Amino acid sequence: MTATEAATAIIEARDIVKSFGQTPALRGATLAVQPGEILAVMGPSGSGKSTLLHCLAGILVPDAGQVQFNGQRLDTLGENRRSDLRRDRFGFVFQSGQLVPELTAEENVALPLLLSGTRRRPALAQARPWFGRLGLDGLEHRRSGELSGGQAQRVALARGLVAQPEILFADEPTGSLDSVSGELVMSLMTRAAHDHGTTVILVTHDARVAAYADREVIVRDGQVTSLTGAAK
Amino acid sequence: MSVPLTLLGLLEREPSHGYDLKRDYDTYFGRGKPLPYGQVYATLSRLARDGKAIAGPAEHGEGPDRKRYTITPAGIADVQHWLAEPISPEPHLQTVLFAKVVLALMLGRPASQYLDRQRAAHLQRMRELTDLKEHGDLMDTLLADHGLYHLEADLRWIDHTAARLDVLAQAVNQ
Numbered sequence: 013m014t015a016t017e018a019a020t021a022i023i024e025a026r027d028i029v030k031s032f033g034q035t036p037a038l039r040g041a042t043l044a045v046q047p048g049e050i051l052a053v054m055g056p057s058g059s060g061k062s063t064l065l066h067c068l069a070g071i072l073v074p075d076a077g078q079v080q081f082n083g084q085r086l087d088t089l090g091e092n093r094r095s096d097l098r099r100d101r102f103g104f105v106f107q108s109g110q111l112v113p114e115l116t117a118e119e120n121v122a123l124p125l126l127l128s129g130t131r132r133r134p135a136l137a138q139a140r141p142w143f144g145r146l147g148l149d150g151l152e153h154r155r156s157g158e159l160s161g162g163q164a165q166r167v168a169l170a171r172g173l174v175a176q177p178e179i180l181f182a183d184e185p186t187g188s189l190d191s192v193s194g195e196l197v198m199s200l201m202t203r204a205a206h207d208h209g210t211t212v213i214l215v216t217h218d219a220r221v222a223a224y225a226d227r228e229v230i231v232r233d234g235q236v237t238s239l240t241g242a243a244k
Numbered sequence: 245m246s247v248p249l250t251l252l253g254l255l256e257r258e259p260s261h262g263y264d265l266k267r268d269y270d271t272y273f274g275r276g277k278p279l280p281y282g283q284v285y286a287t288l289s290r291l292a293r294d295g296k297a298i299a300g301p302a303e304h305g306e307g308p309d310r311k312r313y314t315i316t317p318a319g320i321a322d323v324q325h326w327l328a329e330p331i332s333p334e335p336h337l338q339t340v341l342f343a344k345v346v347l348a349l350m351l352g353r354p355a356s357q358y359l360d361r362q363r364a365a366h367l368q369r370m371r372e373l374t375d376l377k378e379h380g381d382l383m384d385t386l387l388a389d390h391g392l393y394h395l396e397a398d399l400r401w402i403d404h405t406a407a408r409l410d411v412l413a414q415a416v417n418q
Contacts, residue, residue, distance in 0.1 A: 056407065199378060219399045220392055223370035230363075239364040 021080075022047040022211050023068055023179060025236075028077030028087075030063055037063040038074065039234035045179075050202055050212040052222035055231035062183055064231055065215045069102055069181045070094035082178075099127055103177035103210075105168050105201075107187035111156035117167045118143070118152040124175040142170035146200050162193030169197060173204055179211045186221055198224045247279065248287050249326045252296055252319050259300070259314040262288055272383060288313055296322060341398065345405060349416040359406045366395050366402070 018024055021044035030038040037060045045051050045068075055061040066072040067079055070086050071094075079086045081101075086094065098104075103124070111120045118139050119126075125135035143149050146166045156164055165185065172180050185201065186194030202224045205212045214225055222228045230237045250273060254265050262284045270278045288311075291297040296319035303310035315323075341362065348355035373388040373395075380388065405412065 056403065202378075219367060219370060219396050220374075222367065223374040223392070225371075228367055237360070239360060239367065 017044045017046070020047075021045055022049075022082060023213075024078075024080045025064065025068055025074075026078045026080070028064075028067055028074040028079065029234075030060075030067060030072060030074045036234055038067065040077070041067075041231065041234060041236045043068075043229060043236045045211060045213060047178075047211055048206075048209045049227065050205055050225045051214065052225035052228035053213065053215045053231060053236075054217060054219070054222055054228055057217065059231045060234040061215045061231040064236070065181055065183055065213060068213060069104070069179075070098055099124060100175070101178050103172035103175065103180040105165075105172040105180065105182040105185045107184040108161075108165075111159075111164055111167060111171075113156050116153045116155055117148070117159065117163075120156070120167055121170040121174050123171055128175065139170070139174055142174060145204065146170055147196070160193075161189050162196060165189060165193070165197050166200065169201055169204075173208070173210065176208060177210060179213060180205060182212060182214045184216055184218075185214070186216070186218065191220075194218075194221065246326070247283065248291060249323065251284070251287055252291060252315060253323045253327070255291075255297060255313055255315045256320055256323050259312050261310065261312055265313075275387065291319065295319075341402075345412075346416060349409070349413045352413075355409055355413075356406060359402050359409075363399060363402050363406075366399050370395050370399075 018026075024044040025041055027040045027042055028038050029036070029040060039060075041060065041064050043064070053061045053064060063072065067074050067087070070079070070081075070089070073087055073094075077087075081097070086097065089097070111117075112123065115123070118136055121139035121142055122130075122132075122135040125138055126132065130138070140152065143152055146169060148163060148166055148170070151159060151163060151167075156167075159167065165188075169185070172182070180201075182201065186197050189197065198221055201212065204210070212225070214221070216222050228239060230239060247269075250269060251265050254260070254268050262281070265288075266279050266281060266284045269284075288297065288299070292299045292313070295316055297313045297315050300312040300314065303312070344358060345355050347353075348358055370392055373391050377385045377388040377392075
């Protein structure tokens with residue numbers, strides 16, 4: 013990572029270390045992500061790539077090192093401040109949509125807005141256009157049990173993007189989908205991110221998914237290796 | 245890619261002139277490498293000589309060869325046989341990729357760095373093909389997918405090999 017990359021980064025990890033008990037997951041991981049960039053974080057199982065994502069997103073706090081978001085330390089914030097940040101500035105998509113089964117698809121999409129204090133009616137009004145954008149027209153009132161895996165994941169994607177987050181964190185977003193549904197999710201995700209200037213940090217072990225990103229890094233033994241320039 | 249059988253296959257649709265066949269070949273299969281006219285007409289002559297197609301009388305008009313070709317039953321049988329026959333599932337056991345890794349291990353050179361550079365090159369090509377899919381038509385998508393799955397298979401081999409370089413180096417240098 014160069015000084016310029018660090019200076020212009022929207023989010024940055026510097027030498028972060030994180031262990032679970034005696035098991036080290038990250039051993040000095042360093043990474044800078046530029047605004048609007050779609051970055052794929054690849055690596056074998058157990059390499060620490062999901063831990064890196066969780067540290068960047070303020071879900072986990074590293075044992076050592078720093079995480080900076082827009083130039084501000086994120087790792088030194090208390091849980092409440094980090095929770096606010098995750099809700100207001102970040103979006104999330106996980107492997108299996110993790111929709112709330114009691115809510116309709118529309119309510120699921122509106123959830124981040126409702127949790128931020130937006131009233132129900134404007135929140136639903138803001139959620140609705142996402143159904144057209146993501147090819148989900150007519151499914152607004154279905155519950156998660158009435159959606160296919162691919163549909164549920166697109167609802168989860170809409171939920172991740174509805175509050176117009178600065179960064180979308182996606183952890184194996186196509187992991188539970190067949191290849192055709194997975195491609196649709198990736199295509200829609202990258203298009204929406206480009207349209208809105210959203211930065212995406214995408215954890216995947218799948219090279220065909222990573223190929224939707226602008227750039228990829230590999231996490232190996234808890235450290236980040238950049239492949240950019242390696243081909244030259 | 246068998247040019248004669250592909251042209252014969254295109255000819256099975258309907259009797260055609262050489263330039264029609266060339267145009268369709270270039271559209272569906274050429275992908276930036278158009279078939280030279282000379283090759284089209286030479287191939288059609290051979291197919292006619294071998295009884296796979298019949299050349300009609302020369303017609304008046306523009307272009308180098310105004311013959312209309314018609315496929316014969318023998319030609320149809322060839323196309324049918326070709327389309328039904330699986331192509332040899334080449335295991336590619338002697339690719340340059342494989343040779344480079346083994347030689348690097350033998351010579352004590354940094355195979356892992358080579359594999360990283362290869363991985364980056366593969367991923368770059370996968371990005372280009374994904375971009376082609378995103379902006380192309382159905383033909384582009386099908387072709388890009390074919391390339392993507394092959395590159396993915398190479399990448400899996402690269403990952404698998406990178407994870408076992410120590411063991412492989414021992415085995416190669418025994």
